[in-house]
Amino acid sequence: xxxxxxxxxxxxxxxxxxxxxxxxxxxxxxxxxxxxxxxxxxxxxxxxxxxxxxxxxxxxxxxxxxxxxxxxxxxxxxxxxxxxxxxxxxxxxxxxxxxxxxxxxxxxxxxxxxxxxxxxxxxxxxxxxxxxxxxxxxxxxxxxxxxxxxxxxxxxxxxxxxxxxxxxxxxxxxxxxxxxxxxxxxxxxxxxxxxxxxxxxxxxxxxxxxxxxxxxxxxxxxxxxxxxxxxxxxxxxxxxxxxxxxxxxxxxxxxxxxxxxxxxxxxxxxxxxxxxxxxxxxxxxxxxxxxxxxxxxxxxxxxxxxxxxxxxxxxxxxxxxxxxxxxxxxxxxxxxxxxxxxxxxxxxxxxxxxxxxxxxxxxxxxxxxxxxxxxxxxxxxxxxxxxxxxxxxxxxxxxxxxxxxxxxxxxxxx
Amino acid sequence: xxxxxxxxxxxxxxxxxxxxxxxxxxxxxxxxxxxxxxxxxxxxxxxxxxxxxxxxxxxxxxxxxxxxxxxxxxxxxxxxxxxxxxxxxxxxxxxxxxxxxxxxxxxxxxxxxxxxxxxxxxxxxxxxxxxxxxxxxxxxxxxxxxxxxxxxxxxxxxxxxxxxxxxxxxxxxxxxxxxxxxxxxxxxxxxxxxxxxxxxxxxxxxxxxxxxxxxxxxxxxxxxxxxxxxxxxxxxxxxxxxxxxxxxxxxxxxxxxxxxxxxxxxxxxxxxxxxxxxxxxxxxxxxxxxxxxxxxxxxxxxxxxxxxxxxxxxxxxxxxxxxxxxxxxxxxxxxxxxxxxxxxxxxxxxxxxxxxxxxxxxxxxxxxxxxxxxxxxxxxxxxxxxxxxxxx
Numbered sequence: 001x002x003x004x005x006x007x008x009x010x011x012x013x014x015x016x017x018x019x020x021x022x023x024x025x026x027x028x029x030x031x032x033x034x035x036x037x038x039x040x041x042x043x044x045x046x047x048x049x050x051x052x053x054x055x056x057x058x059x060x061x062x063x064x065x066x067x068x069x070x071x072x073x074x075x076x077x078x079x080x081x082x083x084x085x086x087x088x089x090x091x092x093x094x095x096x097x098x099x100x101x102x103x104x105x106x107x108x109x110x111x112x113x114x115x116x117x118x119x120x121x122x123x124x125x126x127x128x129x130x131x132x133x134x135x136x137x138x139x140x141x142x143x144x145x146x147x148x149x150x151x152x153x154x155x156x157x158x159x160x161x162x163x164x165x166x167x168x169x170x171x172x173x174x175x176x177x178x179x180x181x182x183x184x185x186x187x188x189x190x191x192x193x194x195x196x197x198x199x200x201x202x203x204x205x206x207x208x209x210x211x212x213x214x215x216x217x218x219x220x221x222x223x224x225x226x227x228x229x230x231x232x233x234x235x236x237x238x239x240x241x242x243x244x245x246x247x248x249x250x251x252x253x254x255x256x257x258x259x260x261x262x263x264x265x266x267x268x269x270x271x272x273x274x275x276x277x278x279x280x281x282x283x284x285x286x287x288x289x290x291x292x293x294x295x296x297x298x299x300x301x302x303x304x305x306x307x308x309x310x311x312x313x314x315x316x317x318x319x320x321x322x323x324x325x326x327x328x329x330x331x332x333x334x335x336x337x338x339x340x341x342x343x344x345x346x347x348x349x350x351x352x353x354x355x356x357x358x359x360x361x362x363x364x365x366x367x368x369x370x371x372x373x374x375x376x377x378x379x380x381x382x383x384x385x386x387x388x389x390x391x392x393x394x395x396x397x398x399x400x401x402x403x404x405x406x407x408x409x410x411x412x413x414x
Numbered sequence: 415x416x417x418x419x420x421x422x423x424x425x426x427x428x429x430x431x432x433x434x435x436x437x438x439x440x441x442x443x444x445x446x447x448x449x450x451x452x453x454x455x456x457x458x459x460x461x462x463x464x465x466x467x468x469x470x471x472x473x474x475x476x477x478x479x480x481x482x483x484x485x486x487x488x489x490x491x492x493x494x495x496x497x498x499x500x501x502x503x504x505x506x507x508x509x510x511x512x513x514x515x516x517x518x519x520x521x522x523x524x525x526x527x528x529x530x531x532x533x534x535x536x537x538x539x540x541x542x543x544x545x546x547x548x549x550x551x552x553x554x555x556x557x558x559x560x561x562x563x564x565x566x567x568x569x570x571x572x573x574x575x576x577x578x579x580x581x582x583x584x585x586x587x588x589x590x591x592x593x594x595x596x597x598x599x600x601x602x603x604x605x606x607x608x609x610x611x612x613x614x615x616x617x618x619x620x621x622x623x624x625x626x627x628x629x630x631x632x633x634x635x636x637x638x639x640x641x642x643x644x645x646x647x648x649x650x651x652x653x654x655x656x657x658x659x660x661x662x663x664x665x666x667x668x669x670x671x672x673x674x675x676x677x678x679x680x681x682x683x684x685x686x687x688x689x690x691x692x693x694x695x696x697x698x699x700x701x702x703x704x705x706x707x708x709x710x711x712x713x714x715x716x717x718x719x720x721x722x723x724x725x726x727x728x729x730x731x732x733x734x735x736x737x738x739x740x741x742x743x744x745x746x747x748x749x750x751x752x753x754x755x756x757x758x759x760x761x762x763x764x765x766x767x768x769x770x771x772x773x774x775x776x777x778x779x780x781x782x783x784x785x786x787x788x789x790x791x792x793x794x795x796x797x798x799x800x801x802x803x804x805x806x
Binding site: 036038043183186187191194200202203260262263264285290303305308309312313315316322323324325326327328329330331 | 422429431728729731732734735738739741745746748775777778779782783784785786788789790
């Protein structure tokens with residue numbers, strides 16, 4: 001290519017692909033650099049789009065909370081449950097989820113790829129008084145308001161989801177929590193970006209960033225430097241390594257989640273299911289994805305017998321029929337976890353030509369469209385259509401490590 | 415396999431997690447799938463499948479059969495089918511006619527795959543079964559099951575089918591045997607380093623002369639560590655067993671060396687014959703062209719050849735990328751059926767080596783297990799085990 005790109009996106013997961021898509025669609029020249037790593041979270045996602053559930057700690061949050069309690073860890077949430085995320089997160093997630101119907105249409109028209117977007121609901125199952133005590137305040141004071149939640153009696157649950165166990169005291173339903181096929185979404189976004197003129201460099205490792213004064217001016221790969229106007233750090237669990245190349249300390253760490261996939265089954269679940277032991281989502285292709293643990297194990301992408309047994313037991317308890325079903329495989333992914341569980345987006349004080357699009361933790365699939373849009377707006381020098389102040393790196397206080405004051409230089413790292 | 419030497423096994427009695435101080439994996443090989451139009455029709459089976467129906471189950475798998483592929487197994491199977499009363503219409507060997515049948519049968523006899531090669535050869539001739547070299551199956555036809563098959567010559571250099579010279583015969587059985595592919599899921603999950611050895615069937619674990627993989631204390635022997643036949647497998651098993659025993663102090667080093675000498679000598683001698691057979695039966699890229707755009711490559715997820723080619727056009731340059739584009743290899747067989755042929759197609763389309771094309775990383779469980787069985791697995795101490803894989 002003769003012309004150097006306006007934007008280089010580092011990372012070809014769902015976030016990087018979304019950024020590339022929205023940026024290329026604005027007419028900017030985009031290059032996306034991807035080095036597939038074992039444990040990339042996009043490949044280990046269930047594809048749940050649960051803005052309401054996630055913001056009140058359902059999905060993986062409540063499973064992790066129960067695990068902590070079992071191990072003697074103290075509760076850290078407000079109402080004795082897992083931590084709730086701030087209103088800004090819920091607003092962002094709801095706005096991002098609202099983009100899916102149109103995005104699904106666009107991607108289908110552009111590439112013929114069906115991302116299997118499905119409007120559904122999230123059901124939190126209540127087995128005992130403890131579950132009820134946890135769910136009641138969510139129902140009574142959910143930040144999303146009462147209009148989108150329903151308290152279902154056991155009879156109502158049985159009618160809605162006949163394959164669920166009869167041993168329930170009820171379920172809390174969140175309408176407006178949907179699902180998508182995460183691999184297809186990432187693939188369709190990347191394909192669409194390419195159709196808009198983006199260049200993809202697959203299997204390419206970023207080895208450093210070029211910089212001049214307070215500006216990042218390019219990305220170094222093995223044999224050359226790609227000059228560009230803006231670099232976007234969408235490196236998922238590896239975002240800290242890229243940040244370090246810019247002299248930044250980005251507090252993203254890998255948080256492992258193990259998941260189980262069943263064989264292809266006829267439609268047995270119409271909603272996504274959240275319990276204190278696991279979540280379940282049946283995908284368009286018929287397999288049921290059962291997740292997930294929340295573990296600090298570095299970049300280790302192994303699975304453990306203990307975790308798989310616990311998730312399996314949780315799934316069989318929720319849907320007894322699954323006990324007879326063959327599992328296809330188990331694996332693990334590394335969520336890009338941030339200290340406050342919120343994404344890290346946008347520019348960094350004192351550093352030009354650099355944007356964060358990382359730290360999406362459990363909600364990278366859900367928040368990919370809006371992340372892609374606001375990063376594209378920022379890269380084009382426009383005002384982001386959704387406020388990003390709550391998600392700036394500067395919220396963590398410390399920002400630039402000593403390397404930032406270096407004179408114009410290439411920073412050869414790694 | 416959770417990695418290293420940690421095993422998880424499942425049986426009717428539930429899940430167990432034996433801990434092995436030394437582990438010897440003898441996982442064997444499976445028959446190489448080669449996609450051609452109609453290869454998923456009932457009545458089309460692998461040569462080994464036809465063999466077990468006849469030999470083990472006493473079932474005659476058809477009335478009129480076409481046998482196609484390469485290597486000694488197809489001749490063995492043709493004989494067995496004939497003896498079971500199946501009319502064998504023809505045997506199609508993709509390899510070239512050897513200088514003399516004697517040369518070939520001597521080779522195969524030494525190879526250890528068949529006991530009495532001469533007798534086998536003569537048996538086919540006496541039965542009047544036509545034998546075509548540099549020929550192969552082109553397509554199986556039928557609506558609900560095989561009713562006919564087309565075959566014809568291949569280019570001797572790359573086995574590209576010369577489809578204009580196709581002829582069709584009425585058959586209700588097609589037995590296909592294009593050699594074997596090592597079962598490496600377990601050694602891969604254990605984190606052993608693998609290398610690509612086309613003449614040994616594909617990806618195989620890297621081993622020392624004493625059969626130890628790059629994971630200390632983990633040995634791999636037999637066809638699962640590189641297709642070599644029964645005689646090789648037995649000697650490799652001896653070497654690995656003796657070495658494991660000496661590592662655990664059950665044998666002295668001197669005694670182990672003494673006991674290993676003969677098996678190692680026999681392995682060296684067997685290796686000499688292997689190189690000749692390799693040239694004869696080495697699988698060749700032209701077989702990719704048997705498949706039409708509509709032919710299924712991935713049977714589990716129903717991915718056609720044209721979809722694989724679309725993925726390549728969209729930039730997929732290795733197996734993991736094709737998998738993400740198409741779902742190829744995401745089904746229950748984890749790519750056993752589709753990876754070898756897709757790798758061959760990718761290699762030819764992109765000009766990259768099979769090493770660069772990579773593999774579809776296996777994930778546990780290697781064989782299907784029910785969720786209920788896993789749910790009952792005994793709570794083990796929290797263990798964090800890395801499943802190292804070398805994604806290119």
